[in-house]
Amino acid sequence: MDCTTCTPTPARKDRPHTFLAHEHANCPACAARVEGRVVLRAGQVYNLLRCVQCGPQELLVAEDSTRYLEEFLARGQVPEGHVGDWLFKTTTSTCPSCLALLEAEVVIRDDKVFFKKACGKCGPSEALVSEDARYYVQAYAFARAGTEPLEFTQEAKLGCPVDCGTCSDHEQHTCLPIIEVTDHCNLECPICIVDNQYSSHMSLEVFERTVEGLVRAEGRSESVAICGGEPTSHPRIFDLIRAADRPEIGRVVLITNGLRIGRDLGFARQIKDSGAYVALQLDGFDAETHRVLRGRDLTDEKAATLRTLRELRIPTQLIFVAARGVNEHQIGQAVDLLLGEDHILSLNFQPVALTGNGGGRFSHDPMDRLTIPGVIAAVAEQTNGRIRKSDFSPLPCSHPQCVSLTYLLRLNDGSYLPFPRFIDFRKHGSLLRSSATLPATAEMHDTLHEVIHDLYAREHEIERGSEALAALRRALDVMFPGRPVSVKEELRIGEAQAKSIFLHHYMDPHDFDLERLRKCCHHYAQADGRIMPGCGFNLFHRGAAKGPDTGVPAWAKHAPHGSGTASARLRVVT
Amino acid sequence: MRLLEGRVALVTGGSRGLGRAICLALAREGADVAFNYSRNEADATDLLERIQSTGARAWAWKTSVLDRAGLQTLARTLEAEAGQIDILVNNAGVGQVVPLALMEEEDWDRVMSVNVKGAFLTTQAVMRGMIKRRRGRILNISSLAGLKMMEAPVHYAASKAALKGFTEALAKEIGRYGITVNCLAPGILEEGVSTNLPESRLAEYLRHCALGRKGTFEECAEVVAFLVSDRNSYMNGATIVLDGGV
Numbered sequence: 001m002d003c004t005t006c007t008p009t010p011a012r013k014d015r016p017h018t019f020l021a022h023e024h025a026n027c028p029a030c031a032a033r034v035e036g037r038v039v040l041r042a043g044q045v046y047n048l049l050r051c052v053q054c055g056p057q058e059l060l061v062a063e064d065s066t067r068y069l070e071e072f073l074a075r076g077q078v079p080e081g082h083v084g085d086w087l088f089k090t091t092t093s094t095c096p097s098c099l100a101l102l103e104a105e106v107v108i109r110d111d112k113v114f115f116k117k118a119c120g121k122c123g124p125s126e127a128l129v130s131e132d133a134r135y136y137v138q139a140y141a142f143a144r145a146g147t148e149p150l151e152f153t154q155e156a157k158l159g160c161p162v163d164c165g166t167c168s169d170h171e172q173h174t175c176l177p178i179i180e181v182t183d184h185c186n187l188e189c190p191i192c193i194v195d196n197q198y199s200s201h202m203s204l205e206v207f208e209r210t211v212e213g214l215v216r217a218e219g220r221s222e223s224v225a226i227c228g229g230e231p232t233s234h235p236r237i238f239d240l241i242r243a244a245d246r247p248e249i250g251r252v253v254l255i256t257n258g259l260r261i262g263r264d265l266g267f268a269r270q271i272k273d274s275g276a277y278v279a280l281q282l283d284g285f286d287a288e289t290h291r292v293l294r295g296r297d298l299t300d301e302k303a304a305t306l307r308t309l310r311e312l313r314i315p316t317q318l319i320f321v322a323a324r325g326v327n328e329h330q331i332g333q334a335v336d337l338l339l340g341e342d343h344i345l346s347l348n349f350q351p352v353a354l355t356g357n358g359g360g361r362f363s364h365d366p367m368d369r370l371t372i373p374g375v376i377a378a379v380a381e382q383t384n385g386r387i388r389k390s391d392f393s394p395l396p397c398s399h400p401q402c403v404s405l406t407y408l409l410r411l412n413d414g415s416y417l418p419f420p421r422f423i424d425f426r427k428h429g430s431l432l433r434s435s436a437t438l439p440a441t442a443e444m445h446d447t448l449h450e451v452i453h454d455l456y457a458r459e460h461e462i463e464r465g466s467e468a469l470a471a472l473r474r475a476l477d478v479m480f481p482g483r484p485v486s487v488k489e490e491l492r493i494g495e496a497q498a499k500s501i502f503l504h505h506y507m508d509p510h511d512f513d514l515e516r517l518r519k520c521c522h523h524y525a526q527a528d529g530r531i532m533p534g535c536g537f538n539l540f541h542r543g544a545a546k547g548p549d550t551g552v553p554a555w556a557k558h559a560p561h562g563s564g565t566a567s568a569r570l571r572v573v574t
Numbered sequence: 575m576r577l578l579e580g581r582v583a584l585v586t587g588g589s590r591g592l593g594r595a596i597c598l599a600l601a602r603e604g605a606d607v608a609f610n611y612s613r614n615e616a617d618a619t620d621l622l623e624r625i626q627s628t629g630a631r632a633w634a635w636k637t638s639v640l641d642r643a644g645l646q647t648l649a650r651t652l653e654a655e656a657g658q659i660d661i662l663v664n665n666a667g668v669g670q671v672v673p674l675a676l677m678e679e680e681d682w683d684r685v686m687s688v689n690v691k692g693a694f695l696t697t698q699a700v701m702r703g704m705i706k707r708r709r710g711r712i713l714n715i716s717s718l719a720g721l722k723m724m725e726a727p728v729h730y731a732a733s734k735a736a737l738k739g740f741t742e743a744l745a746k747e748i749g750r751y752g753i754t755v756n757c758l759a760p761g762i763l764e765e766g767v768s769t770n771l772p773e774s775r776l777a778e779y780l781r782h783c784a785l786g787r788k789g790t791f792e793e794c795a796e797v798v799a800f801l802v803s804d805r806n807s808y809m810n811g812a813t814i815v816l817d818g819g820v
Binding site for chain 2: 449456458459
């Protein structure tokens with residue numbers, strides 16, 4: 001039943017353009033200042049505007065997209081001797097106090113990137129967005145056309161983020177669908193982005209309907225993540241896992257704090273038997289880290305969980321929320337854990353996003369926080385050169401500011417070599433995917449062939465070239481065995497060839513960037529069929545869907561202030 | 575300007591017969607020429623001098639086309655000395671007139687090894703630099719016996735047919751790097767592997783050949799010089815028959 005060769009799924013089509021950035025412009029019909037999508041299409045550049053009054057508009061911005069991109073990137077180079085802030089571009093962000101949508105200046109200051117905003121009600125604010133301006137600017141060079149879902153669940157009427165769900169203006173399909181199955185939890189994390197009400201568990205019927213909607217929209221999904229709350233508190237969690245374990249879905253991932261796994265071996269065995277993967281929240285290895293981020297010392301409990309996962313060889317992904325001054329010194333230790341355990345497939349660093357019931361109140365300085373370049377630097381420093389800054393690349397399938405990643409090829413002696421040591425990710429862009437492992441797809445087959453030829457040509461010039469070639473030969477042999485393989489088998493084989501380190505910076509009211517939301521590919525699937533981009537859901541829609549006093553979305557509780565952008569005015573239309 | 579000015583060519587089995595004619599033709603057209611040989615030092619020395627007399631640089635290696643390590647060293651050394659290898663002519667080959675009934679396993683292995691595996695190993699050693707530079711010309715010397723039903727030794731015909739497949743698959747595989755791979759299939763030539771043919775077979779061939787004669791090494795080498803030149807830029811994966819019209 002799960003042979004996709006026999007039951008091919010419909011192919012998703014690429015977007016007709018490459019979405020690059022947001023840029024404000026005047027509506028050609030009513031002259032209102034409107035935020036638009038700058039896209040590269042057929043060698044030209046257009047700004048796609050959605051004016052609340054006049055509807056969609058299209059402006060030709062430049063005749064030569066290559067030149068435009070070069071000039072766009074050049075805007076991010078601060079002239080030598082320049083004093084003060086350097087304006088790179090503008091975008092739409094949020095007031096950190098009232099959540100009103102505001103036009104933000106993206107400025108470079110001391111080689112870092114900041115948002116500068118002015119709310120008519122709450123006053124001016126600034127926020128650090130990136131600790132490395134060069135990384136931030138050059139990430140735009142990785143922009144690549146997105147892919148459409150088989151069906152959009154919402155019509156674009158009022159624009160982003162009002163029409164969330166996803167609408168036809170959204171620039172990427174769902175790479176990683178997430179389903180929240182409970183609002184019960186066994187921790188009260190100070191940085192929790194969810195406002196758990198301890199009110200309900202999603203019923204099996206609703207869950208099945210949610211998965212069905214997801215499959216209808218996506219056709220096939222590499223994975224589905226089940227989270228909460230704490231999903232292991234759901235009384236029918238294994239029924240949910242079984243319901244998600246469909247031919248169209250490669251792997252079912254349980255995003256968990258792991259406490260129940262560590263203390264209940266029978267439960268852990270059931271997870272193993274179910275075939276589910278575990279995405280384990282593990283922010284560090286000492287009591288203080290756990291106390292600050294999770295509310296109490298979890299050192300022993302996490303150690304017990306790790307032991308059980310290792311003993312049962314449950315395929316595991318680690319999620320490490322990194323916070324300035326709290327646990328950044330333990331980043332290297334997390335990498336060591338990834339590389340030292342066969343059953344740990346990937347490591348996902350998430351610079352902390354301070355939003356939601358807990359995170360919104362967490363003590364922090366928005367001008368001094370960890371961002372993706374900061375985590376990359378910490379990885380490089382704390383792994384003693386085993387992993388370097390240059391090993392990471394922005395992920396083009398999401399907005400390139402959202403995710404950075406590297407893949408680590410498993411050599412035949414069991415050690416790992418980062419892919420960028422032997423290939424150029426800008427050339428082999430299809431390798432950069434929102435996937436923890438290498439899939440055995442036809443596209444991957446072609447890419448690996450090209451990589452092998454390129455590597456063969458330079459075998460004696462690059463570090464461990466012969467070993468990398470031997471490993472790629474092994475990967476080719478096992479990933480493409482010359483017989484039909486199921487989606488699930490394909491994933492298992494790919495997982496044994498490489499590991500990955502992802503850095504995913506979710507957004508909060510300080511650094512929210514509507515431009516990034518536009519191409520988000522980590523989506524919350526809803527029971528009503530909507531599929532909500534993650535940070536938009538966390539900031540604007542979760543409150544509207546759950547909890548007390550949420551009849552009106554939090555971000556729509558305030559009237560617009562002063563002469564905001566057209567996007568800001570969207571709120572009053574809800 | 576000569577066809578191959580500034581190019582560097584490697585010809586396998588270059589010291590004698592068709593290989594020697596190819597080396598001289600390529601040198602005459604401006605290429606620096608390297609070749610390997612397996613036995614006759616005197617022939618190799620003589621050819622070196624002949625090539626150098628045209629003003630071209632020349633190199634000779636006593637290395638078998640079945641010596642993988644030797645070929646890798648050859649390619650590395652030649653690239654270090656000459657700067658690059660632009661052209662590879664897989665010419666080395668052996669033949670043996672023997673009916674299948676009497677063919678020993680060793681006979682089969684020897685012909686298949688030299689004619690097919692030799693091309694594989696040499697190409698693998700040379701294409702590394704070609705991929706890196708995103709350019710190259712590879713020409714495999716096959717035979718009419720690999721394409722048409724003729725009275726030819728089975729192992730020889732099979733090996734030459736294999737070179738056609740080798741050409742086409744490789745052309746597809748590395749065409750993306752600006753490397754073309756083609757195949758030349760001569761009919762019966764005046765010397766070389768056809769010299770031991772029984773009279774009856776030769777007569778039959780000539781009856782069917784429109785020109786009514788055997789070809790020469792020089793005629794064949796002229797075509798090779800064009801096929802590996804930049805003037806022949808769009809041909810890839812092709813097998814060119816040079817048989818006087820059979």
